[in-house]
Amino acid sequence: MRNILKATATALAAAVCLTATAPITSAAAIISVAPAAPIASTAPAAFIAPFAFAAPAALAAPAAPIASTAPATAAAPVAPAAFIPPFASAAPAAFAAPVASVASSAPAAFAAPAALAAAAASVAPAAPIASAAPAAPDAFIAPSASAARAASAIPAASAASVAPAPFAASTTVPEPRQIAAGTPPTASANHFGYLGAVSLGLAVLASVADPDRSPAGANDFGCKPSSAHPYPVVLVHGTFANAFNSWSGLAPVLKNAGYCVFALNYGESKPHALMKATAHVPDSARQLASYVDRVLAATGASKVDLVGHSQGGGLTPEWYLRFDGGAAKVHHLVGINPSNHGTDASGLAPLLDTVLDVAGRAGKPLGLDSPAARDQTIGSPVLQRLYAGGDTEPGVDYTTIVSRTDLVVTPYTNQFLKAGPGAKVHNILLQDRCPLDLTGHAGGVYDPNVNRLVLNALDPAHAEPVRCALMPVPV
Numbered sequence: 001m002r003n004i005l006k007a008t009a010t011a012l013a014a015a016v017c018l019t020a021t022a023p024i025t026s027a028a029a030i031i032s033v034a035p036a037a038p039i040a041s042t043a044p045a046a047f048i049a050p051f052a053f054a055a056p057a058a059l060a061a062p063a064a065p066i067a068s069t070a071p072a073t074a075a076a077p078v079a080p081a082a083f084i085p086p087f088a089s090a091a092p093a094a095f096a097a098p099v100a101s102v103a104s105s106a107p108a109a110f111a112a113p114a115a116l117a118a119a120a121a122s123v124a125p126a127a128p129i130a131s132a133a134p135a136a137p138d139a140f141i142a143p144s145a146s147a148a149r150a151a152s153a154i155p156a157a158s159a160a161s162v163a164p165a166p167f168a169a170s171t172t173v174p175e176p177r178q179i180a181a182g183t184p185p186t187a188s189a190n191h192f193g194y195l196g197a198v199s200l201g202l203a204v205l206a207s208v209a210d211p212d213r214s215p216a217g218a219n220d221f222g223c224k225p226s227s228a229h230p231y232p233v234v235l236v237h238g239t240f241a242n243a244f245n246s247w248s249g250l251a252p253v254l255k256n257a258g259y260c261v262f263a264l265n266y267g268e269s270k271p272h273a274l275m276k277a278t279a280h281v282p283d284s285a286r287q288l289a290s291y292v293d294r295v296l297a298a299t300g301a302s303k304v305d306l307v308g309h310s311q312g313g314g315l316t317p318e319w320y321l322r323f324d325g326g327a328a329k330v331h332h333l334v335g336i337n338p339s340n341h342g343t344d345a346s347g348l349a350p351l352l353d354t355v356l357d358v359a360g361r362a363g364k365p366l367g368l369d370s371p372a373a374r375d376q377t378i379g380s381p382v383l384q385r386l387y388a389g390g391d392t393e394p395g396v397d398y399t400t401i402v403s404r405t406d407l408v409v410t411p412y413t414n415q416f417l418k419a420g421p422g423a424k425v426h427n428i429l430l431q432d433r434c435p436l437d438l439t440g441h442a443g444g445v446y447d448p449n450v451n452r453l454v455l456n457a458l459d460p461a462h463a464e465p466v467r468c469a470l471m472p473v474p475v
Helices: 002-021 027-032 113-121 145-152 197-206 243-247 250-256 281-299 315-323 349-366 371-375 381-389 442-446 448-458
Strands: 233-236 261-264 304-309 330-336 397-402 424-429
Touching (some): 233 250
Parallel strands (some): 233 304, 397 424
């Protein structure tokens, strides 16, 4: 009997050691683990290709492993989730499908890692992730209570709920499809995290098969502004981008903060192009004017707030304000890394313009033929005409959120504005508020610190301190 007990103990010890030391070697291994089994904190979390759809499982919480004291329990076998090619037409379904229920009391700041993995790694929601003990809190620093609530408010759904919310087809080609009338309001969630350029890359891949889709929380034309937030927010993306891949981070934050949120696509070289905002800036400004009129008519508001990135926070809305009657319809323009006063692209502007000229002949369907890029080059005729009368329009508030590590709109000091008569300007250097935020040009739209600064700019009476999250990638 003693020998039997000794042999049993030895076998159990070997099993425990094997379980505790087995490395996680692939995204498929992570996903195929039985749902109730904990993810061992001693397993090395190897970096997975940043643009693979399962990447958020490894990237979403770099500072805190997911731990659980609950023993693994037997569960029905789960088929391994094989890698889906990034450009497969079925890929965006992973982001449109509701996230499976996550049974955890952990505060999920900027989308819980488990929720990100469920959204990004599988076309259909996986079985609910369960734990008998509360999961460890995500160590990612929330910029504010309201932003954390906004990003963590992911509605639970059963494993069978795979159909996305219905959308009505848009009557204007460049615009994202709006939410169908009568769709019940739900909390909006960002399924790509707030990891700067990494999150942007995931969103870009998700938009490949359907570049006209709306970001979560945007384009509900039945929304009526509240007295607390009387101005609808119109989001304006930048050059070579689209509404979905630019605003899937900020739109849910604004929606969950109580704003009516809208996001347009504009400046296409052809209908349904992946890369938009490539047209001549004055042409794009006229599309923005038409869209704002639609928003005002639908909401009954007297004015809108504009929040834009790059070209969408600089030249296009500023042209609209100055030459297309926008100053009477816009309360506040918030520019994230705006292309104000143009750029020399770190000294490469002449070379890049030449490359775009050559590539544009063959790549026009992809948006490589980009008059907008030339319009934003320092010294262009568009820039000379736009700023001949100063930087601002009377009656409009302006906020610029600028990063010292921006290598696209350079020198970065060009992005600051000077207030003219009857205008207010707030120039914010990101590193003055958060010295360890190294986010550059592209990642600003998925930066939690930038999100807080946008919320504060739109509602200064209820501004909250920026709880600076570490953002180490200068892209």
